[in-house]
Amino acid sequence: MREASLFQGCGEIDQFRRSRCHPALYEDLAQGERELHQMFREAPSRTVPAGTVLVTPDRQSQSLYMLHRGWACRVREWPDGRSIIPEIYVAGDLIGFETALRMRPDDEVAAIQPVTVQVLEADIVPTLFARRSTATYLAWLIGETQRRAERRAEMLVDLHERLRRRDLVTAGSFNLPLTQQQIADHLGLTVVHVNRTLRLLREEKVAIVDKHVVILHDMTRLRLLASRELNDAPGAEDAAPAEAAKPRS
Amino acid sequence: MREASLFQGCGEIDQFRRSRCHPALYEDLAQGERELHQMFREAPSRTVPAGTVLVTPDRQSQSLYMLHRGWACRVREWPDGRSIIPEIYVAGDLIGFETALRMRPDDEVAAIQPVTVQVLEADIVPTLFARRSTATYLAWLIGETQRRAERRAEMLVDLHERLRRRDLVTAGSFNLPLTQQQIADHLGLTVVHVNRTLRLLREEKVAIVDKHVVILHDMTRLRLLASRELNDAPGAEDAAPAEAAKPRS
DNA sequence: CGATTCCTTGAAGGTTGTCAACGTTGGTGG
DNA sequence: CCACCAACGTTGACAACCTTCAAGGAATCG
Numbered sequence: 001m002r003e004a005s006l007f008q009g010c011g012e013i014d015q016f017r018r019s020r021c022h023p024a025l026y027e028d029l030a031q032g033e034r035e036l037h038q039m040f041r042e043a044p045s046r047t048v049p050a051g052t053v054l055v056t057p058d059r060q061s062q063s064l065y066m067l068h069r070g071w072a073c074r075v076r077e078w079p080d081g082r083s084i085i086p087e088i089y090v091a092g093d094l095i096g097f098e099t100a101l102r103m104r105p106d107d108e109v110a111a112i113q114p115v116t117v118q119v120l121e122a123d124i125v126p127t128l129f130a131r132r133s134t135a136t137y138l139a140w141l142i143g144e145t146q147r148r149a150e151r152r153a154e155m156l157v158d159l160h161e162r163l164r165r166r167d168l169v170t171a172g173s174f175n176l177p178l179t180q181q182q183i184a185d186h187l188g189l190t191v192v193h194v195n196r197t198l199r200l201l202r203e204e205k206v207a208i209v210d211k212h213v214v215i216l217h218d219m220t221r222l223r224l225l226a227s228r229e230l231n232d233a234p235g236a237e238d239a240a241p242a243e244a245a246k247p248r249s
Numbered sequence: 250m251r252e253a254s255l256f257q258g259c260g261e262i263d264q265f266r267r268s269r270c271h272p273a274l275y276e277d278l279a280q281g282e283r284e285l286h287q288m289f290r291e292a293p294s295r296t297v298p299a300g301t302v303l304v305t306p307d308r309q310s311q312s313l314y315m316l317h318r319g320w321a322c323r324v325r326e327w328p329d330g331r332s333i334i335p336e337i338y339v340a341g342d343l344i345g346f347e348t349a350l351r352m353r354p355d356d357e358v359a360a361i362q363p364v365t366v367q368v369l370e371a372d373i374v375p376t377l378f379a380r381r382s383t384a385t386y387l388a389w390l391i392g393e394t395q396r397r398a399e400r401r402a403e404m405l406v407d408l409h410e411r412l413r414r415r416d417l418v419t420a421g422s423f424n425l426p427l428t429q430q431q432i433a434d435h436l437g438l439t440v441v442h443v444n445r446t447l448r449l450l451r452e453e454k455v456a457i458v459d460k461h462v463v464i465l466h467d468m469t470r471l472r473l474l475a476s477r478e479l480n481d482a483p484g485a486e487d488a489a490p491a492e493a494a495k496p497r498s
Numbered sequence: 499c500g501a502t503t504c505c506t507t508g509a510a511g512g513t514t515g516t517c518a519a520c521g522t523t524g525g526t527g528g
Numbered sequence: 529c530c531a532c533c534a535a536c537g538t539t540g541a542c543a544a545c546c547t548t549c550a551a552g553g554a555a556t557c558g
Contacts, residue, residue, distance in 0.1 A: 024375055025350065086399065101274065101389050102396070126273055126385075132375065135384035139391055140350050146395035147351070150335065179536065190515055195538060211523095428504065442546055444506060460555090 032137025040066040040118040055109035062122040065095040070115030085186040153226040173215040281386025289315040289367040296365045304358035311371040314344040319364030334435040402475040422464040
């Protein structure tokens, strides 16, 4: 039912990026996405339990995955036991391409839940780069990753958007199978602070995150709070207009 | 003299990435870099004064540049007058490719100094993606950008490394034509704090940043300080060994 | 040299991390 | 069913870090 919308061509490019990517490349992007989805659709599928490591730091058993069901994340561990989560993958995401191009020596990709993936061998990467459509799409995809990293503070908004594209948001709420520790690792904060912030969001009736269920009530204000944390009030037309002309300090 | 080492084939891929990228792609990467450098070498060159905007948010006059001499940066401005610098470009860097693929609506690329660039029209991007070598190289390049963004706190180390590859480091020191305000914008901190931190680095004899000249004395400790700021002590074998086994919480 | 920008420093206050404790939940085995 | 355990969530007190506000000194450029 919802697999249909995931793989039947009404992809990310069509729905969201048309106006944003270079016009001359739009056709290639859409085409590349279709082709790649098609390849994965025909690829063997595998279901693995939570905690399974899909991509390891050492270059053994390199594969490419499309995440078909469930959540996964990229994890980087430090010798002292701490870890950070530079990337979160949801259903429909592709895994292993940045890795094929250039491995961060100490990253691995692990399943957060039991997940179903479709698997291709990494050998095909050169083939993909030999076709203009798929090459363009992969480059775009890698660029998207970066754009997403720049919006970490808007994590909830970003996840909501990505899940909505894939019909995984129902009645304004979605499932978030992350512990507060994992959220903290992703945002570079402490569990304690994440907990307090989530409480604040709840009290302010901006969003509720409880028992792995997220309900966003006031998207606008959430976005505002997130960006204020990082860079102070973008779009702050309501900041004292008398000071608006003040240069910078 | 030093242009030679920049453009005569002993490029980034050869020197630094051989062991790190996927073996099957290494040849394509090196080849793609050579071809792209060759194209820029044959392209018309332009010299513009400091402050010139090379890439604008609106999609007018889209071009691709190789920065031949001088520094430039990507700037994102907020309505309240603040700005951040998500990216810094040094001699040898390519500018405009992420933009061609997907424009951040409010970013522009500006020259920090008078710069010399070689210019290609953005029309050739589809052509570049049609060749396996150049397509692979571009995807790698876009991925590199992200990797660099993940190491912001090591800004000085990173710049040192990039400049060293291009023979722009002499006697352990290099030129850094950024104001403390620009450094602050890049790191997401305030000028005041950048100033105090630089003083600390000077007092600790780790690095000296003065009058746009940087001298790194103790790279190891600098790296340590930088990573500690973000994620606490990676590689901290010297942290109290009695507590080393303590799980996390 | 005058003016502007940049650098530097102090004081005060807000934000986030650390440490530590306790509550809650869910699973396991008696 | 209950006892127990382990992981997760929640909260308080305090410290460290970073920002804000403010002001004065130094460098640069016409």
